[in-house]
Amino acid sequence: MKLRFVILAALCSSPVAAETLPVSWGVPADAEEVSTLRGLALDRFSGSEGRALQAVLERRIARIADGRGAPYYDIYALSSPASAGNVQAVIEGGANVSVDYGEERQKRWYCKAAKGYRTDCDKKEKEEREVICLTRSVSLSSDIRIAHEGDGRIIYRRSIPANEQITSCPEDSDFPPVSETVEKLVEGAASQYAAALSPRWGRNDYRVRESRKGLSKPQGEVFKQALKATKTDVEQACRLFDQLALEAPDQGSVAFNVAMCKEMRGDLPAALAAYEALGRSADGAANRVASTMAALAVEDARR
Numbered sequence: 001m002k003l004r005f006v007i008l009a010a011l012c013s014s015p016v017a018a019e020t021l022p023v024s025w026g027v028p029a030d031a032e033e034v035s036t037l038r039g040l041a042l043d044r045f046s047g048s049e050g051r052a053l054q055a056v057l058e059r060r061i062a063r064i065a066d067g068r069g070a071p072y073y074d075i076y077a078l079s080s081p082a083s084a085g086n087v088q089a090v091i092e093g094g095a096n097v098s099v100d101y102g103e104e105r106q107k108r109w110y111c112k113a114a115k116g117y118r119t120d121c122d123k124k125e126k127e128e129r130e131v132i133c134l135t136r137s138v139s140l141s142s143d144i145r146i147a148h149e150g151d152g153r154i155i156y157r158r159s160i161p162a163n164e165q166i167t168s169c170p171e172d173s174d175f176p177p178v179s180e181t182v183e184k185l186v187e188g189a190a191s192q193y194a195a196a197l198s199p200r201w202g203r204n205d206y207r208v209r210e211s212r213k214g215l216s217k218p219q220g221e222v223f224k225q226a227l228k229a230t231k232t233d234v235e236q237a238c239r240l241f242d243q244l245a246l247e248a249p250d251q252g253s254v255a256f257n258v259a260m261c262k263e264m265r266g267d268l269p270a271a272l273a274a275y276e277a278l279g280r281s282a283d284g285a286a287n288r289v290a291s292t293m294a295a296l297a298v299e300d301a302r303r
Contacts, residue, residue, distance in 0.1 A: 020205035026295030046094035060194035093144035117170035209253035
């Protein structure tokens, strides 16, 4: 885990702008059991927009990457001989669209002198009128089910309703084509489904702790050097924090910053233990490390 995470992070040489350290993190996929598998296939989706949702979702899943940037899932066509023995789960689903029109009354400002519904006059030359406006509501209902190929169990299920309502009053622009709205709703639903199957990886600069309370004057000077080094040489900063930990292991800022250095270097078990030893004040950092370890453990299990 440690070496692989260091490769993933590619960290330690990038300078940062403030007293921070660059830390890579991971979050397991929401569809936990699915994310432990590798080979997936999509069966034909039902409904008026089923084929469109299936096509977009397949593309979205193909883009999901692991911590090293390699494809996370292998996608097979069910009709392909290669699917035999390689497909571990099958995704089924459906999508339907409904379009409804209605009317509503609204108050709008129009030019007083105009017989029609002009709006291209100065505000003082306008009056408020009650007009009848047309509304259009486009709704997409969709769902997916993922069944384990080995025993047929449904290991993930989700439905996503989506809707876009537009109102057009006199002098407003025309409604966009229904097909354009449907395409946008399908794209949005597919993105949400794919996101649930995807572990998330990222990298952020997290602030180190800066309080020198409890340090001697010489130790405080070393601590200031370490803070300064975080802007130009994070490894040097961590070496100085490690040096201080030998002399003042119980000083809160030193202990926290040493834990963050362990996290930055990819020594996640040691980082988690160090954060947990600090108690509630480091709960957020401890949870971040635990989440990353869980995401990496899933990837290890798939190898």
